[in-house]
Amino acid sequence: MTQGAVEQGIEQVDAVVVGAGLNGIYQIYRLVQQGLNIRAFEAGDSVGGVWYWNRYPGARCDSHFPFYQYWFSKELWDEADWKERFPGQVDIEAYFNHVCDKFDLKRHITFKTRVTAAKFDAASGRWIVSTDTGETVSAQFLVFNSGGLSVAKAPPYPGFDTFKGVAVHTSRWPKGGLDLAGKRVGVIGTAATGIQVIQSIAAEVGHLTVFQRTPNYAVKMRNDRITEQDLSAMRASYDDLNARVHQSFGGFVYDDEPPMFDDMPEEQRTPYLESIWANGSLKMWGNTFADAFMNPEAAEFISEFVREKIRARIKDPAVAEKLVPKDYQFGTRRVPLENGYFDVFNRDNVTLVDLREDPILSVDPTGINTTSGHIDLDVIITATGFDAGVGAVNQVDIRGRNGVSLRDQWKTCVRTTVGMQVHGFPNLFMTMAPFAPAAAICNVPVCTDQQVGWISDTIAFARAKGLKTIEPTAETEAAWMAHHEEISEPTLIGQNRNSWYRLPRDDGQKRELIAYMGGLVQYRAACDEYRNSGYAGFALT
Numbered sequence: 001m002t003q004g005a006v007e008q009g010i011e012q013v014d015a016v017v018v019g020a021g022l023n024g025i026y027q028i029y030r031l032v033q034q035g036l037n038i039r040a041f042e043a044g045d046s047v048g049g050v051w052y053w054n055r056y057p058g059a060r061c062d063s064h065f066p067f068y069q070y071w072f073s074k075e076l077w078d079e080a081d082w083k084e085r086f087p088g089q090v091d092i093e094a095y096f097n098h099v100c101d102k103f104d105l106k107r108h109i110t111f112k113t114r115v116t117a118a119k120f121d122a123a124s125g126r127w128i129v130s131t132d133t134g135e136t137v138s139a140q141f142l143v144f145n146s147g148g149l150s151v152a153k154a155p156p157y158p159g160f161d162t163f164k165g166v167a168v169h170t171s172r173w174p175k176g177g178l179d180l181a182g183k184r185v186g187v188i189g190t191a192a193t194g195i196q197v198i199q200s201i202a203a204e205v206g207h208l209t210v211f212q213r214t215p216n217y218a219v220k221m222r223n224d225r226i227t228e229q230d231l232s233a234m235r236a237s238y239d240d241l242n243a244r245v246h247q248s249f250g251g252f253v254y255d256d257e258p259p260m261f262d263d264m265p266e267e268q269r270t271p272y273l274e275s276i277w278a279n280g281s282l283k284m285w286g287n288t289f290a291d292a293f294m295n296p297e298a299a300e301f302i303s304e305f306v307r308e309k310i311r312a313r314i315k316d317p318a319v320a321e322k323l324v325p326k327d328y329q330f331g332t333r334r335v336p337l338e339n340g341y342f343d344v345f346n347r348d349n350v351t352l353v354d355l356r357e358d359p360i361l362s363v364d365p366t367g368i369n370t371t372s373g374h375i376d377l378d379v380i381i382t383a384t385g386f387d388a389g390v391g392a393v394n395q396v397d398i399r400g401r402n403g404v405s406l407r408d409q410w411k412t413c414v415r416t417t418v419g420m421q422v423h424g425f426p427n428l429f430m431t432m433a434p435f436a437p438a439a440a441i442c443n444v445p446v447c448t449d450q451q452v453g454w455i456s457d458t459i460a461f462a463r464a465k466g467l468k469t470i471e472p473t474a475e476t477e478a479a480w481m482a483h484h485e486e487i488s489e490p491t492l493i494g495q496n497r498n499s500w501y502r503l504p505r506d507d508g509q510k511r512e513l514i515a516y517m518g519g520l521v522q523y524r525a526a527c528d529e530y531r532n533s534g535y536a537g538f539a540l541t
């Protein structure tokens with residue numbers, strides 16, 4: 001039992017893990033392996049996180065085979081049975097269940113339970129964690145693996161609650177599915193999720209109205225079937241890929257080094273892009289020109305290439321012009337993949353509403369009102385995205401040293417140290433949080449490997465040294481934020497204000513860019529340096 005303000009009768013554990021998705025599952029595995037006594041809480045009734053919640057039609061991973069899987073176990077690679085180059089939600093959810101069953105992890109998880117509050121007790125150096133089912137647990141370490149994209153954004157239109165048909169956010173799609181056959185369906189949102197839903201349901205519904213605010217440069221996905229041969233090659237490549245993937249920029253290994261834009265003769269540029277386009281993957285975003293994130297001329301060249309690809313798919317030139325992004329450059333927001341999306345707009349039963357010309361005014365019991373009139377709908381699907389980076393952590397009333405509220409602190413200014421700790425909140429860790437590649441610009445399982453690894457190593461260090469607390473100093477945090485801004489802001493992604501990579505703010509303050517743009521190698525080096533130095537720049541008590 002621990003001392004201090006911890007009350008008698010409260011369950012004492014070494015660590016509490018919040019969330020049992022991609023990060024949480026590996027976090028549980030690591031901490032259990034390290035001999036910690038843990039409790040994990042998960043809001044859903046099973047594991048998978050975003051792959052548990054996002055069961056909308058066409059939900060699919062945009063990371064290509066074989067990069068979207070855990071890297072910590074070669075056995076998992078030997079057993080994996082991927083069927084498609086871009087796995088769908090059903091297969092990914094099954095994979096997570098397999099991982100949990102194989103390592104017997106579910107017994108550590110309390111399902112259908114949300115952590116609602118966490119209070120740091122300075123005397124004991126422990127967190128008192130409360131849940132919505134009335135449980136209270138005391139833990140030395142508290143790890144938020146609650147996801148960077150798990151709190152849904154609701155559309156802010158007046159009257160939305162009065163709609164008498166079915167209204168559903170894509171991340172809350174009912175487990176039993178929705179019957180859309182013959183229905184008048186509206187989809188609000190045309191980014192990664194909206195694109196997948198729209199292309200999947202267009203042929204089934206009676207009429208589909210697509211409400212688009214910002215057009216996206218979607219890249220054609222090449223979703224090959226994965227054969228036994230591919231799986232054998234995947235298994236044989238594990239050691240090589242595992243060695244290289246952690247040294248990549250964004251969690252994918254590409255065999256070719258991209259050239260600098262100016263080094264490639266002009267006449268070779270388009271055929272070169274064609275060859276990458278044919279790959280049908282996010283390679284088009286991450287591995288065209290080495291300076292594509294920095295050089296506006298390179299970005300504009302790629303943008304024009306993709307604009308032409310979109311135009312070529314749409315029969316009506318007026319519709320095509322609405323779907324072609326012109327006011328920002330390719331790659332400066334998350335690039336979605338598509339498989340039939342643009343062709344949908346050639347169908348007679350599909351209408352595109354450009355919200356920039358014809359904004360939504362309100363929702364009423366029978367549909368949506370735009371400036372040009374009323375649209376009758378039976379179903380409204382909101383694919384409007386998430387409260388990115390901070391949303392899930394902010395749902396919990398977290399009180400650190402001196403009772404300071406993390407949520408209140410983050411209202412005016414979000415700060416982290418390498419996206420995994422926050423000064424003033426000792427022994428608290430998080431993954432997928434702002435100012436790390438994991439927040440926005442990384443193939444997540446590779447970031448997970450690194451972030452969960454660092455957190456687990458840090459906890460192991462603290463325990464081996466018999467520490468009560470570990471946290472970054474204010475100076476360390478300020479230095480990380482200064483480095484992040486110096487590296488990330490000058491990039492073209494940093495210059496695009498219209499993206500979930502930049503946190504929304506209504507108070508006139510600067511909006512933080514959550515995407516750390518230094519790449520995995522530089523990020524990993526910074527994290528390793530802290531660890532290898534015995535956590536220089538951290539307060540250890």
Ligand code: NA7
Pocket residue numbers: 149153154155156188189190191192193194211212213214334355383384385386500
């Ligand atoms: P995103 O990428 O945040 O996209 C949300 C979409 O919804 C996007 O098209 C938004 O337009 C649109 N949106 C958001 N709010 C509104 C309102 N109020 N009215 C109209 N349209 C709106 O979320 P996704 O779920 O597609 O993808 C999230 C990530 O999950 C994705 O990047 C992958 O990494 C996996 P906007 O572009 O803001 O004008």
